[in-house]
């Protein structure tokens with residue numbers, strides 16, 4: 372059970388964003404998804420939830436392809452973009468449109484608004500939201516169906532310190548309840564506080580799939596050091612290459 | 619799953635729910651009515667048709683007795699751009715506003731979303747068009763236009779305005795789902811609905827003129843004109859041609875939704 376990615380490949384035009392990628396995300400723990408910019412993390416997540424059609428390979432969630440789920444939001448909560456609501460629509464209406472597809476009661480919309488701390492912003496148009504408020508709204512959408520699996524693409528991005536602490540606690544609690552939690556992030560020191568397991572990819576291929584402990588304390592280094600060592604050859608976009616050439 | 623972390627007794631809150639076409643229609647209706655611009659577009663459509671009838675009645679010296687009922691619907695050809703925009707915005711705003719992923723995460727089979735938008739946009743534009751036509755004819759009747767002389771024609775004009783505008787909106791919605799880009803979709807729809815009929819007239823070939831009669835707006839507009847034996851298509855035959863265009867656009871839209879990444 373959990374998420375199974377099986378020989379997944381995705382090509383856009385002539386670029387392979389993901390190439391023959393296989394790994395599993397187990398329930399009951401928080402799994403971090405790491406990799407340099409353009410490594411294929413978002414592409415992998417979009418393929419898992421059926422928004423992108425894989426070129427080859429497949430992904431299963433608790434044994435079924437996402438498109439086969441009869442009540443997808445009750446099984447899987449997904450956050451992909453911080454700005455995913457119409458600018459002219461109020462946050463509460465955005466949530467209502469999503470809730471209506473599954474027939475969730477109005478009470479549930481109020482609950483996730485409370486959970487994400489958006490009470491005072493619920494009747495504000497989403498176009499007026501800051502990055503962090505948009506992120507909270509996205510998390511509210513992901514939690515709407517009380518799902519068993521959470522797939523979150525850079526959920527910490529833009530959250531204030533209080534929000535970061537809150538989401539860390541939330542993710543740990545969800546995993547402790549036996550749910551599958553899969554999140555990508557570039558904030559490694561934050562991530563090290565919450566993940567149990569790490570999947571690292573580079574240039575669309577798997578680099579590492581290991582418990583956090585194996586990568587860090589057992590090897591006597593921080594997650595950041597481990598990550599840099601692992602992805603040294605897979606970084607595509609590196610700042611200051613000109614400086615590097617001079618020194 | 620009972621859930622301390624995600625808020626109280628959530629298992630009862632979401633327990634028996636699953637996706638159905640009826641629920642997706644309701645979701646699309648919620649989307650439609652929570653965007654103020656949609657409501658304004660519908661209102662302008664109505665006001666344009668009724669308003670132009672009012673202008674015509676006021677401008678005619680004899681108080682309108684010289685006007686035929688069809689003359690009162692002159693505003694339809696002005697207003698018809700608005701339902702098309704409504705249809706295009708309903709689908710293209712999903713990508714322009716960034717809501718497409720949330721939408722298709724909730725409905726991964728995708729086609730019910732298109733069905734829901736067709737239902738909402740089609741019904742709203744039908745009702746707005748029919749109500750506006752009824753308003754225009756009622757105003758005319760009050761001013762002395764002999765609307766009651768041919769009750770069958772009056773009924774065809776009222777229902778026909780609704781069907782004509784509703785079907786144009788659905789055709790445009792299909793175009794929008796294929797093209798996705800808002801501006802590109804509007805240009806494509808304008809090309810089919812308005813530029814092509816004008817351009818065809820410029821080509822001095824009789825066969826081209828005859829074929830041009832089968833363009834969506836040229837054929838569909840027959841529903842809003844009196845029977846004319848000189849035209850090959852009957853009013854309802856003309857509407858059937860418009861309907862076929864809408865069906866073709868929707869078929870293309872379904873295929874696009876199915877194969878393309880969101």
Ligand SMILES: Nc1ncnc2c1ncn2[C@@H]1O[C@H](COP(=O)(O)OP(=O)(O)OP(=O)(O)O)[C@@H](O)[C@H]1O
Nearest residue numbers: 383386387388406407408409410411412413414415
């Ligand atoms: N819709 C698309 N069309 C074309 N190319 C795409 C598309 N989406 C992603 N790509 C390409 O696929 C590769 C992987 O991109 P992806 O967004 O999955 O990386 P990522 O690991 O999420 O990066 P980041 O850390 O910057 O978010 C990149 O080369 C990107 O340019």
Ligand SMILES: [Mg+2]
Nearest residue numbers: 412413414524
């Ligand atoms: Mg990404």
